[in-house]
Each structure stands twice: as C-alpha cells, then as structure tokens.
Amino acid sequence: PIVIFQSPDGTQRKVSAASGTVLMQAAVSNDVEGIVAECGGNAACATCHVYVEATHAERVGPPGDVEDEMLDFTAAERRPTSRLSCQIELSDALDGLVVQVPEEQV
Numbered sequence: 867p868i869v870i871f872q873s874p875d876g877t878q879r880k881v882s883a884a885s886g887t888v889l890m891q892a893a894v895s896n897d898v899e900g901i902v903a904e905c906g907g908n909a910a911c912a913t914c915h916v917y918v919e920a921t922h923a924e925r926v927g928p929p930g931d932v933e934d935e936m937l938d939f940t941a942a943e944r945r946p947t948s949r950l951s952c953q954i955e956l957s958d959a960l961d962g963l964v965v966q967v968p969e970e971q972v
C-alpha cells in the first residue's frame with residue numbers, strides 16, 4: 867500500500883510499503899523525519915508515535931492493551947487517534963493511509 871506521512875509543517879511524504887510490514891518500518895526505511903523508533907518496534911518506547919487522520923481511524927482500528935499503556939508516555943500530547951506506528955500492520959486495506967508525525971518524540 868501507499869502511505870502518507872504528514873510533517874508538523876504540513877509537508878507530505880508518500881511512501882510505498884509492502885503488506886505485512888509495519889508503518890514504522892515504512893517510515894524508517896524511507897527516512898521519514900520524526901519517527902525515532904528507539905525500541906525497534908516492540909511497543910516499548912513510544913517514539914514512533916503518529917496521529918492517524920480522523921477519517922482513516924476506523925479502518926486502522928484502536929491500539930492493543932500494551933500499546934494503549936505506552937501511549938500514555940508519548941512526548942507529544944496523546945490524542946484520540948494516537949497510535950504507535952510499529953503496531954500498525956500494513957495491508958492493501960490501508961492503502962492511502964494518512965498519518966501525521968508529531969512535533970516531538972523524545
């Protein structure tokens with residue numbers, strides 16, 4: 867699927883990712899700024915935080931329990947559509963997904 871990362875300044879990065887990979891990987895392997903991913907994808911650092919566009923939130927779904935707890939430790943404020951990008955598995959159903967990168971991650 868194609869996914870779109872929107873920076874705090876409004877610029878957009880469109881990247882192509884393989885189904886079965888996670889959103890964080892798509893960001894890191896394409897050098898998307900602002901996704902730190904310190905723990906390497908284990909839902910243990912909260913530095914891969916993203917805000918899912920409200921209109922896409924339903925198809926992405928809610929966070930799991932562990933992720934939900936980690937979301938209380940994000941550097942930028944938690945919002946209703948906050949997710950950890952390492953916990954969003956990509957599939958064709960998420961083609962066109964738009965997420966916003968927060969101002970800060972650490």
Ligand code: FES
Nearest residue numbers: 907909911912952
């Ligand atoms: Fe650490 Fe996602 S990479 S929580």
